[in-house]
Amino acid sequence: MKTRLLFLGVLLSASAIFSGCASTDLARVKPWERATLASYPMRPDRDPLHTMMNEHTFFSRETAAGGRGVGGSGCGCN
Amino acid sequence: MSPTNILLRGAAFALTLAAFARAEMKVGDLFPTLGPAGVANLAGGELPVTAGKVVLVDFWASWCTPCKASFPMMAKLHADYAARGLVIAAVSVDEKSAAAKAFAKKLAPPFPALHDAQQKLVQQVVVPAMPTSYLLGPDGRVRFIHQGYHGEATERELRQQIEALLSPKLLSSFP
Numbered sequence: 001m002k003t004r005l006l007f008l009g010v011l012l013s014a015s016a017i018f019s020g021c022a023s024t025d026l027a028r029v030k031p032w033e034r035a036t037l038a039s040y041p042m043r044p045d046r047d048p049l050h051t052m053m054n055e056h057t058f059f060s061r062e063t064a065a066g067g068r069g070v071g072g073s074g075c076g077c078n
Numbered sequence: 079m080s081p082t083n084i085l086l087r088g089a090a091f092a093l094t095l096a097a098f099a100r101a102e103m104k105v106g107d108l109f110p111t112l113g114p115a116g117v118a119n120l121a122g123g124e125l126p127v128t129a130g131k132v133v134l135v136d137f138w139a140s141w142c143t144p145c146k147a148s149f150p151m152m153a154k155l156h157a158d159y160a161a162r163g164l165v166i167a168a169v170s171v172d173e174k175s176a177a178a179k180a181f182a183k184k185l186a187p188p189f190p191a192l193h194d195a196q197q198k199l200v201q202q203v204v205v206p207a208m209p210t211s212y213l214l215g216p217d218g219r220v221r222f223i224h225q226g227y228h229g230e231a232t233e234r235e236l237r238q239q240i241e242a243l244l245s246p247k248l249l250s251s252f253p
Contacts, residue, residue, distance in 0.1 A: 032137070
């Protein structure tokens with residue numbers, strides 16, 4: 001009986017743990033909850049001066065510019 | 079029945095329920111009725127009558143750029159198919175009612191703009207992306223699902239599918 005109870009305990013614990021691990025939405029913001037992520041302050045280029053300084057540093061270090069054509073914010077639309 | 083057996087059966091039942099709770103709406107599923115799900119008309123009027131109709135339920139949000147881009151296309155669909163029985167229900171999932179109202183006022187869609195203020199319907203449906211639209215047959219079941227808005231490609235597909243649903247003879251040609 002003890003062995004069966006131990007087995008049951010292990011089985012239930014494993015189910016609880018692995019059902020959580022298998023879940024893909026454990027820490028994911030749902031598509032309909034992304035209003036804050038999509039807001040303007042979340043944009044990486046929200047401050048033009050900061051962007052210009054970053055670009056200047058990047059150009060000075062890498063002798064390369066541009067290639068940052070990814071648009072949009074954090075809503076993950078499409 | 080032994081206590082161990084009861085516990086095992088209970089665990090299996092709970093896991094099954096958990097799996098169903100996370101399930102996305104699929105083709106063939108019965109779409110929830112808008113009213114009981116807490117959806118309201120942004121303009122304050124009645125909800126559109128969907129029973130026995132071909133319905134395009136579109137989930138949108140004021141912060142979603144592709145949603146905004148899809149509205150003129152849906153206005154064209156409304157102009158072309160409303161007289162033949164297509165009902166478009168555009169459901170906002172905005173948490174802020176004012177944002178949804180401002181969006182609807184600015185775009186002034188000719189079809190009903192609705193609001194899922196408590197986000198009950200969207201949680202039932204488990205929308206996989208924004209925007210997502212569900213094309214329902216007259217029986218209220220999901221016949222086609224569109225994730226995202228891809229311009230002319232989306233419009234072309236929607237037109238073919240709407241034509242098929244409005245002309246049941248053509249429906250058998252779809253997979």
